[in-house]
Amino acid sequence: MTDNLNDTIHGYRSNSERILTNDEYECLYSPEQQDRQQVSEFKQNQFDKNAQKYWDQFYKRNTNHFFKDRHWTLREFNINLNEKIKLFEVGCGVGNFLFPLLNELPNLFIYACDFSSTAIELLQKDSNYDQQRIQSFVCDLTDDKDIPIDDNSIDFCSMIFVLSAIHPDKMSYVLKKIHKVIEYI
């Protein structure tokens, strides 16, 4: 059995072929195994209720040594390098997505938010942080406050591995909230 992820995307090999072990195969394809691995409802609620606290602890523990800088963005998205662009990076963490992009796009301005105040502090202390080109702030996407950015003012919004950190019941609310600040064309 192999995972079929070794297709090429834009000429890059997205993953290499590997034989799954029997246990891995069982975990992927047997519903009984998947059910057995689910955390209890109580724990799920705890994780959801205290998500901000847990993410903050995560950044206190790992600082900016956990995620690697993401250098693949321009390979994946078709962006005109010379255009003036306003991007809203939602759930920016410590900037592993935004710093490489700022480097590659000279006319880019980034609004960046995260609900971990530790992540935002680390981002602002980073030697690559440029106040002329980044405006960052603490913001919980799931609360009832508006995002502090003018409505209809953003060209692009990015959420890299963020929606998966939000409870499915709140996803549509979060997307509507973000949608307000994206420019309506």
Ligand SMILES: C[S@@+](CC[C@H](N)C(=O)[O-])C[C@H]1O[C@@H](n2cnc3c(N)ncnc32)[C@H](O)[C@@H]1O
């Ligand atoms: C997997 S990290 C990705 C960080 C960053 N986008 C990157 O590419 O490195 C997910 C981020 O989403 C943030 N996050 C999760 N739920 C959030 C919420 N409700 N409001 C704001 N940020 C949130 C976390 O604090 C964390 O920094």
